[in-house]
Amino acid sequence: MAESPLPSPTPHPDPLPSRERGYGDHESSEDPLHVLRHSTAHLLAAAVMELYPDAKYGIGPPVQDGFYYDFAFSKPISESDLGAIESRMRRIAQEDRPFVKEVMSRHQALDEFRKRGQDYKVELINDKVEGDEVTVYRTGDFLDLCRGPHVRSTKELKAFKLLRVAGAYWRGDEKQPQLTRIYGTSWPSAKELEEHLKFLEEAEKRDHKKLGKDLKLFMVDERVGPGLPLWLPAGATIRRELERFIVDEELARGYVHVRTPDVARLDLYRQSGHAKLYAEYMYPPIRFEDGEELELRPVNCPHHIVIYQSELRSYRELPLRIAEIGNNWRYERSGTLIGLNRVRMFALNDAHIFCTPDQLMDEVKSSIDLALYFSRVLGIDEFSYRLSTRDDAKEKWLGTEEQWQVAEAALSEALESMGQKYERGVGEAAFYGPKIDFQVRDAHRREFTNSTVQVDFQLPERFDLEFVAEDGSRQRPVMVHRGAAGSMERLFSYLIERYVGAFPTWLHPVQVVVIPITDAERDYAKRVVERLRKAHLRVEIDDRSERMQRKIRDAQARKVPYMAIVGGREAESEHVNVRDRAGGQTDEALEAFVERVAEEVAERRR
RNA sequence: GCCCACGUAGCUCAGGCGGUAGAGCAUUUCCUUGGUAAGGAAAAGGUCCCCGGUUCGAAUCCGGGCGUGGGCUCCA
Structure with missing residues (x-):
């Protein structure tokens, strides 16, 4: 897979200590x-x-x-x-x-x-x-x-x-x-x-919560429950586009995509260690009379591990990159929920890479590279790296000191060899290993982790993972957990605020609104719609009995990228008069317009 | 979970020191067919978050919940 040139992330303006400190901890600053x-x-x-x-x-x-x-x-x-x-x-x-x-x-x-x-x-x-x-x-x-x-x-x-x-x-x-x-x-x-x-x-x-409501992207309702957003048609359209983009890119980079259930027997999480170390976020198990205990999954890794173990794996198959946009259920404390940024069920653009120790560094690097690629295409241009490591609290972490050091070294070396700067987040690691977090900020400058790359020696041991090496011996693989585009919820929230609702055309729920000026152009307008649909564009016709000005205003409020305005002149000449949401205006042949927008969408231009 | 604030029509918000509510936008219907950001008229729309208490009477006062927002703790 091609290592694309890596842009350095724009550092956040005036970074401050992320955590409050007591006297003696906080720097006495001369600033x-x-x-x-x-x-x-x-x-x-x-x-x-x-x-x-x-x-x-x-x-x-x-x-x-x-x-x-x-x-x-x-x-x-x-x-x-x-x-x-x-x-x-x-x-x-x-x-x-x-x-x-x-x-x-x-x-x-x-x-x-x-x-x-x-x-x-x-x-x-x-x-x-x-x-x-x-x-x-x-x-x-x-x-x-x-x-x-x-x-x-x-x-x-x-x-x-x-x-x-x-x-x-x-x-x-x-x-x-x-x-x-x-x-x-x-x-x-x-x-x-x-x-x-x-x-x-x-x-x-x-704020994405406000725009989400105004633009009818998503909603929450207390009858469904706090932290459980509903994706409305417009939001779901954007999500579908994002998922297609993500999955296609991953397939192109040698991932395989799977689908696994949102629940598993509680024993699976006893084995992974989550039942013990992650219990506070897990929903109580669903218990049946016959003793069955099903657990809503807080993470996807155990399911993917089961898939890994469905066959005896050869070194020739590694690295095996198992990906899924999988739902994760975490019972976050009520006071911590924030719009789409902190919810109780989210869909993670997740993958687990099973590889040999020798392959580890390359896999970490290409995971970072993928996250950067997604960032570049999606316009996530302000983020910083955090290398999240363990602290001294022994009961919180699995594994040996040495394993942690190796894992941490792999991550920091990967970042350094790619010329990326990072901060450290002591105590921010996952319980099974250190991670690189891509930190983004919301409209209020609050910091959130979106993408993440984690190195894990623990779960392979706990599940006794193996592969057959070249010499026929059984060896233990290493796992890389990575969420390249993060959770769909956080990603969406970021993009809403990043574009203030004016999403790039390829993502926008409605790409073109066709506006007939009078009823006389209705038929032509419908033909324009059909033509655009044939090019797989998302099109609406606004044939309400309103004045054109009004229709423009409404389309503008919805931040629709293009308004195709058709009056007598356009109908006559097979043209459309195009107004874009920035206010620009052009007259062009229908075919030229279709081609140009289709191209913009295909290239995912922003 | 804890602290503070808030919860009135689909949305944004008025009002109300106790006598069962109002605007704009949206919606529906009618009129209007208008060349680049709001055409006109009418109608419809509310257990004033929920449950209890005080009271002749509660949307308003009191108590308890629930939800939302901002923090704390915690995190994709």
């Missing part, structure tokens, strides 16, 4: 924007402490586009309280209070924070601060454990806004008390603040 936002967080805490003297404060770092601060309030607060807090912040900002750095002894600092009843700060000093010196910052009466740096004075904080409140567990731990997090945004100037608020508004309009 002026971070300093500004961090200082605004202190300002927020100062205002909160004036208004709610018995509140306890946790941590307050800068984050993407802004900052937050966590508090424990004696009485819960809500978004309606933010106005008052913000006014108090402005007042303090006006007062021109300096940010004063002080270094205290450990003992002195503990004493200070104890005196103020700030238990969380005391805990942080005890757990996180090493040595005997503790750096604190004072802003008027407000005292915070902090490395800084900060702006000189509160007066430099001019363009900020509190956005929302949310619950957040202390130190990111579900077992710890939940604090009230206040999010805000802060910028050097009012103009930038304005622009950012504008961006948030725009993001709202691009």
Whole structure:
């Protein structure tokens, strides 16, 4: 298979630590924007402490586009309280209070924070601060454990806004008390603040949930259930095109495609390890009176393994690439569901490559190459790589240290040899092995994994996989799990936002709307429709008794790529007057138009 | 699952400090046949998310659910 030239992904603008960190973990950044936002967080805490003297404060770092601060309030607060807090912040900002750095002894600092009843700060000093010196910052009466740096004075904080409140567990731990997090945004100037608020508004309009409803792409209904979207005809059309494209490309690259059931006996997942290590996401098994236990599959791998084992495999057959767009059922916690990005059943563009250890590197590389090819054709031009590795929690992972190292080396080497840059995600691995994740962002700049490539030595062992080697001996294959285009749901969600509903012609649910100007052109319009259909294009006729302007407006709202407008002149000359969704207008012979659109579709131009 | 907000017609949203609701768009019918982003008229459309409580009376107040959105934890 051809290794196409690899484009480097465009890095995300201003990448920030993806995970919130406690004092001591988070970098004390010199970045002026971070300093500004961090200082605004202190300002927020100062205002909160004036208004709610018995509140306890946790941590307050800068984050993407802004900052937050966590508090424990004696009485819960809500978004309606933010106005008052913000006014108090402005007042303090006006007062021109300096940010004063002080270094205290450990003992002195503990004493200070104890005196103020700030238990969380005391805990942080005890757990996180090493040595005997503790750096604190004072802003008027407000005292915070902090490395800084900060702006000189509160007066430099001019363009900020509190956005929302949310619950957040202390130190990111579900077992710890939940604090009230206040999010805000802060910028050097009012103009930038304005622009950012504008961006948030725009993001709202691009949101796939909104467009999905407006363009009738998909829906959710509580009678069906949360996290279980229904693909409407328009959305299903796009999905069908995507699936055809994906499957055809995989077949061309030496994959075989299979179809396997959405359920299997629970024992299969006992053997794979999912029943134990993945239990929290699995639906309760369906139990029958005769003792049968069927499980909705959370992953496809065991089914594909069964197919692998349906014959004695020779080294000559390897690599064997078994692919399927298979449904995966995962009972995600209700609070985590997000539109199409996080659902309870999704269809994964999945494949399992069974190969010899020698073939591993090539298979990893070609998996990456395939993901890049899909990205290029589909227009996924903003993503970053994450090499997801295990952490030290022994009970979470299968296999030996050494196997993990080999697998990880294969992945990082593959990336490096392809000249790709990546970040590390410690603790983000699958339980059976490390993976390369392709991270994309949604309209609100939230990061999601779409494509993924994983190396696995565990499942081959658990299922005792083998192949017959050249010398006749039985050997163990390695597995590569890969989702090249990711899940259909996430992919779709990404594409909706990427194109703001104006999908490339090959994907668009309706490629051409034929608009007769008066009833006199109806017959000709119908012939135009037939001609376009014959070229396998998706066509509609708009012969409502409405004015042409109205029909154009409606087609435009649906972001239909082409409007073929036919009046007397066109009917006379076998022409169509074509208006595209960008507003361009041309007059052309019907045949020329058919040919040109068919070609655009065939080439999957965007 | 936890925190905050929200849930009124198919959609977007008004209204309502307790006396059973309204607009625009969409839908249906009629009129209109108009050359590049909304022609006109009429009609129809609502257990005001659900269940309980308070009350002479609840869409409105209270309690409990469910769902959606944004966070947290977690992840394709």
